[in-house]
Amino acid sequence: MNPGRMNVVAGMDVGGTKLAVRAETLGGDRVTDTQLSAADWAAAPAATAAGWLTERLARCLPAGAAIAALGVGAQGCNSPAVTSDLQRALAARGVRAAVVNDGALLIPAAGLDHGIAIVAGTGSVGVAIDVMGNGLQVGGWGWVLGDEGGAAAIVREATRAALAARDEGRPDDGLLGALTRAFGVSTAESLARAVNDDPVPENWAPRSPAVFAAADDGSALAAAVIDAAGGHLATLVSRLVARGAVGDTVVAAGGVITGQPRLARAVRACLARRHPGLALRVLDADPVAGAVTLARRLLGPAWDLGPLAARAQQGPDHHHVDGDDHDRPDRLVRDEQEVDDGAR
Numbered sequence: 001m002n003p004g005r006m007n008v009v010a011g012m013d014v015g016g017t018k019l020a021v022r023a024e025t026l027g028g029d030r031v032t033d034t035q036l037s038a039a040d041w042a043a044a045p046a047a048t049a050a051g052w053l054t055e056r057l058a059r060c061l062p063a064g065a066a067i068a069a070l071g072v073g074a075q076g077c078n079s080p081a082v083t084s085d086l087q088r089a090l091a092a093r094g095v096r097a098a099v100v101n102d103g104a105l106l107i108p109a110a111g112l113d114h115g116i117a118i119v120a121g122t123g124s125v126g127v128a129i130d131v132m133g134n135g136l137q138v139g140g141w142g143w144v145l146g147d148e149g150g151a152a153a154i155v156r157e158a159t160r161a162a163l164a165a166r167d168e169g170r171p172d173d174g175l176l177g178a179l180t181r182a183f184g185v186s187t188a189e190s191l192a193r194a195v196n197d198d199p200v201p202e203n204w205a206p207r208s209p210a211v212f213a214a215a216d217d218g219s220a221l222a223a224a225v226i227d228a229a230g231g232h233l234a235t236l237v238s239r240l241v242a243r244g245a246v247g248d249t250v251v252a253a254g255g256v257i258t259g260q261p262r263l264a265r266a267v268r269a270c271l272a273r274r275h276p277g278l279a280l281r282v283l284d285a286d287p288v289a290g291a292v293t294l295a296r297r298l299l300g301p302a303w304d305l306g307p308l309a310a311r312a313q314q315g316p317d318h319h320h321v322d323g324d325d326h327d328r329p330d331r332l333v334r335d336e337q338e339v340d341d342g343a344r
Helices: 046-060 080-092 102-109 151-167 175-183 188-196 201-216 220-242 255-259 261-274 288-299 306-313 329-343
Strands: 007-014 018-025 030-037 066-074 097-101 116-120 124-129 135-139 249-253 279-282
Touching: 007 030, 007 046, 007 102, 007 288, 018 046, 018 288, 030 046, 046 066, 046 080, 066 080, 066 102, 066 288, 080 097, 097 102, 097 135, 097 288, 102 116, 102 124, 102 249, 102 288, 116 220, 116 255, 124 220, 135 220, 151 175, 151 188, 151 201, 151 220, 151 255, 175 188, 175 201, 175 220, 188 201, 201 220, 201 261, 220 261, 249 255, 249 261, 255 261, 261 279
Parallel strands: 007 066, 066 097, 116 249, 249 279
Antiparallel strands: 007 018, 018 030, 116 124, 124 135
């Protein structure tokens, strides 16, 4: 802690395209909540990654703020070696940090200690822990090899399905037209070129809403692609369960599954058949909230706000009055006791 300065806990969620940054005072008042591009992020080498994180965090924090603890969930942090190297590199810069894969933020963001997390955004990945606390990860192999259920892969598979139907002499049921319009082309041949000539997530993923719109307009091909994507995401869960994942809740997040109810329904239907004991919960909080929770846990139980987390919903314009005792651990403990007493 730094007496005389604003001490903050901060969280960073580094995804395939976006970086979310959130910071709160120790008492729970939010002072920063913003997004930046993550296009040039790489988790290794650790020293470079630590510099990338701290430079962007410094941009977002109020002048003079001191980082009491930092939680980081980042794409590419796929092994204990990568995460521990990055934690050490951040420590060398004077930042006490907990580092996990970005998918692992979903469980603390949902207010849970254990569970299975699946991310369906630009790509897809599944993460959990086993009974010994070992991290488990499945999927996340990139848009060329996999990432089924993510936006880029949905566009890839929809394009394949639409072109295969054309090769078979079937009339367009709406999917091919939706894709050509989304890519700004007019023929199947030009669609193939638009997809093949720029085979990166930044080109493919933003077109995924066209697939869902085609399904809503009655395209059986588009609906089948989405159902298959839901099945692939459920398979991530099955693989984690087979490896000993603990928890009875599957928490899902990422721009595709949170923004497209059709995909969430497909995942829920598959889970109901394969794992009837698991409940699917689509995260209704920003995953970066889980990074802030990890940061608070580094400081110990007195600073893990628990029921007081709702106070973090106050925006950056909220300020403490000088002398306010809400930043004191004993005050936080009293507040939690009052909440508990009121619930009995």
